[in-house]
Amino acid sequence: VGISYLVTADARNVLRASxxxxxxxxxxxxxxxxxxxxGGVTTTDVYIDKSGNRTTIVTxxxxxxxPKLLFADDLHQPWVNEFSAGFARQIAxxxxxxxxxxxxxxxxxxxxxxxxxxxxxxxxxxxxxFGLVDPNQGIIYQERNNTxxxxxxxDLEATVSKNMSHNVQFVGSFTRQWQHLEGTWNPTDxxxxxxxxxxxxxxxxxxxxxxxxxxxxxxxxxRESGAAYRPFSVRLAGQYLAPWGIAIGASYVIQAGxxxxxxxxxxxxxxxxxxxTTVRLANGTTQPNPLATTIRFAYPTRSGGQIRNDDAKYxxxxxxxxxxxxxxxxxxxxxxxxxxxTGANTQWNTGANQQY
Numbered sequence: 001v002g003i004s005y006l007v008t009a010d011a012r013n014v015l016r017a018s019x020x021x022x023x024x025x026x027x028x029x030x031x032x033x034x035x036x037x038x039g040g041v042t043t044t045d046v047y048i049d050k051s052g053n054r055t056t057i058v059t060x061x062x063x064x065x066x067p068k069l070l071f072a073d074d075l076h077q078p079w080v081n082e083f084s085a086g087f088a089r090q091i092a093x094x095x096x097x098x099x100x101x102x103x104x105x106x107x108x109x110x111x112x113x114x115x116x117x118x119x120x121x122x123x124x125x126x127x128x129x130f131g132l133v134d135p136n137q138g139i140i141y142q143e144r145n146n147t148x149x150x151x152x153x154x155d156l157e158a159t160v161s162k163n164m165s166h167n168v169q170f171v172g173s174f175t176r177q178w179q180h181l182e183g184t185w186n187p188t189d190x191x192x193x194x195x196x197x198x199x200x201x202x203x204x205x206x207x208x209x210x211x212x213x214x215x216x217x218x219x220x221x222x223r224e225s226g227a228a229y230r231p232f233s234v235r236l237a238g239q240y241l242a243p244w245g246i247a248i249g250a251s252y253v254i255q256a257g258x259x260x261x262x263x264x265x266x267x268x269x270x271x272x273x274x275x276x277t278t279v280r281l282a283n284g285t286t287q288p289n290p291l292a293t294t295i296r297f298a299y300p301t302r303s304g305g306q307i308r309n310d311d312a313k314y315x316x317x318x319x320x321x322x323x324x325x326x327x328x329x330x331x332x333x334x335x336x337x338x339x340x341x342t343g344a345n346t347q348w349n350t351g352a353n354q355q356y
Contacts (some may be wrong), residue, residue: 138287222353257309
């Protein structure tokens with residue numbers, strides 16, 4: 001739903017605003033498509049105590065679990081509330097200036113919650129074991145809609161453009177983005193019980209936006225989510241039609257580097273306040289205690305200490321000439337990418353957020 005208002009009668013000043021409700025489409029990218037695999041896959045966890053003794057725990061597949069339990073009854077597609085506003089002004093010299101703001105709130109992303117573990121009622125309390133669904137198995141994840149956390153993204157964008165007058169055309173844009181989390185932890189995320197005050201994050205949110213990532217945030221993983229949360233970009237482009245049919249074009253881009261993700265460290269041994277490192281099941285086998293992790297966020301919040309990668313800066317050039325033969329026209333051209341051969345690190349490696 002949108003509205004545009006002509007501020008002045010000459011239509012040189014336009015104010016606009018809109019609201020949208022956006023739904024995800026169902027396709028292979030969605031994490032719900034790959035959820036589960038309740039038949040054949042086993043995971044192996046290895047624990048080494050202070051004396052160097054090695055313990056290997058094999059997690060059995062969840063074949064015996066009723067498949068209906070693996071998906072919430074009210075599971076549905078994620079959705080987004082989007083609010084947008086902008087102002088455009090046409091000025092002399094066939095030029096225009098626009099500025100706009102977009103505010104998005106992501107709701108009901110896909111998430112996994114352990115339905116078999118007996119978690120404490122608050123932080124710094126021992127894990128109660130397994131058995132809510134099956135006393136002979138460890139963690140059993142149920143796919144739900146994430147109602148506990150919302151991703152909030154706001155961006156400002158300004159654009160200056162010049163139409164083709166005096167054989168010159170130009171466009172430039174600047175975008176600035178902010179993001180943060182609202183809400184609280186996943187109900188069975190160990191961080192909820194180990195470091196509850198570290199929830200806030202306004203840097204890289206890759207474990208949140210793309211689904212099924214916030215069920216165990218104290219596992220040491222970390223990798224930025226590409227360009228999704230980079231704070232700014234600058235893009236400039238122009239073209240000049242010179243005499244004799246010569247066309248000269250150039251563009252210049254500055255793309256901000258991405259954040260590394262929540263910084264984590266590791267303590268020497270699991271805190272006994274959360275119970276023993278392994279839990280014995282009813283059938284005599286053992287499973288790891290999910291609260292006995294030695295990983296910790298290194299700063300008071302997940303935002304703390306997140307450094308940015310290099311800013312990528314590169315220029316392109318194009319030189320061509322237009323020829324006419326009868327009614328036909330063609331233009332051979334030379335295109336140069338990254339004219340100054342600049343380089344930058346553009347992606348953090350997996351684990352770059354680990355102090356250990």
